[in-house]
Amino acid sequence: MLTRIGNKLYRAGRYLERAEQIASYTRVHYLSTMDAPSPEFKDSFLKFLLECTQAKQAYFDTYPEAEEEKILHFLAIEKANPASILSAVTNARESIRGARDCISAGLWEHINCFYHAINDYDAEKLNQKSFDNFAQKVEKYSYTIKGYVHSNMIRNEEWKLLSLGFHLERAIQVSTLLLNKIQEIERNSSSAKPEVYEYYHMKSMLEGLDAYEMYKQHYKTHISRPLFMHFLVLNSIFPKSVAFNLNHIRTLCREHDENDQGEANIFLQQVALLVSEIEDVEPGLLVGNEKHYLENTLNNLHSLAKSLELEQVAF
Template sequence: MLSRIGNSLFWLGRYIERAEHIARYARVQYTSSVDAPLGQIREFVLESILDMAGNRQGYFSVHQQLNDDAVIDYTAFSDNNPYSVLAYINMIRENARGARDSISIELWEAINSFYHKINAYTTAGFQGKELEYFARKVEENSYVIKGYIENTLLRNEVWMLISLGIYLERAVQIIQILRTKLKDLEKLDTTKLSGGALENFHWNTILESTESSDMYMRSYKTSPNRRNVMDFLLFDATFPKSVAFSLASVQQCIQHISFQEDTKKGSISFMAGKLACRFQYDTIEEVENTAPQFLEKMLGSIYELAHLLNTKYLKYS
């Protein structure tokens, strides 16, 4: 397969997952703040949305202060933000177009329809109060597209490369959500918002942001807390949104793609296997007290793996 096509397939998967997670996180954080425990201030929520999407610096380069509509606009579809949800949707279509001859017509039509519907909606005007509708549409179309990926593609390198992008990006987004919320919780003392009810509220919004609430309750049968939520989202190998499940899937995809390399130290197979094993054998007790540092290190390792994939096999001139 040409590197150009492989690159398009890999990033198609990554952008699908990225757009979905950012849209859902913004929706959950913004709408849940209406019913939040006393002391949950709106600026706190807006900062969290910007931090999770990696948009804080870019936002303040064009806006002087936090504002509901401005933050939602910038995160969702601003022309001034190359990392908005709309920008990712445009890139989903662009990468699908670049690999048009490799994917099914059903998948292409679903992506093309998604692109036109979202662009038509945002062109008509958008305010912060409409975030619920916008994000739901992004999430629903993401499910439809991933359904066509699963049900209309041969289980060959095309499917493997898209899946590799999806699972690698899912691990990134789950870690990013946890990192953001840990930073949010660190602010509670300085803003006098600390307390059991409010802290439980934040861990519950993490579960909602990752579509994990129901399965978490079936696994733990107790209200969300720091240890259990982190254990579930990081190390539960049976839950498809966990980092452990995602990195095991990344390893499987890499093993089945013909990268034509050995498995020595420093190879893609070696790095993917090492990462997957880390989440297979580590426990929450080992990382709980140093969670921010652990998450930072693991995110760096995932980015390193993605960089190696890009420079060695997917980069093209």
């Protein structure tokens, strides 16, 4: 496979996953503001969404005030915002277009329909249909596309590169959101009821990742900070945890290790090091050190992504 084509498939996987994750946690977090403890908390929550998508600076370069309607528009369909859902879907379509000879007509049609359905929204339609409706449409299209990829594609290089993009982006998105959550919790630590804010943030994140029910089924107890961190970072059987996705990336790389390709082997070593660092963590030691640990993990994940794109590893 040409490395140029491989890079397009990998990028398409990342953009598709990014669109889904932003839509999911933005929708749930926005709905949760209806039950916010105070108006100030709701305002901080909306700004938090901008921080999570790394769109805060771009937003305030465009708008002077943090207004609910404008924030949702900016995150959903603002073409000038490279972190918007529409931008992610557009980039996914353009990436996959460059690799059409390597994918089925069915997969292209699914992604093309996804793009047109989202691009059809303007400010008026977004307000009329509601952000919740828009985000759910994004999630459903993403589920359909990933279901098609995993149910219909043979396990060849094309499938592996798309999957690599899915898993790496999910690990980055979860780590980013989790780091921002911990920082937000710490900022509210001196409030009148810090435990209320902590619980509110942890529950909203679990719900935003569609993980709340799984958390309760797995631990059979209330939400606590140590278990919250364990579930989203260290739990190797939960599909959205950092550990789970890194393990899958390692598996994808190991299947091609026998080819002894230089760049692929270096990438595999980087992944293996990250996995071993997570496996060696004592869950109890994370309490109070979450911010430092997550910053380090996120830096390592971004370095992993950067080295992959620089080397353009061909499996």
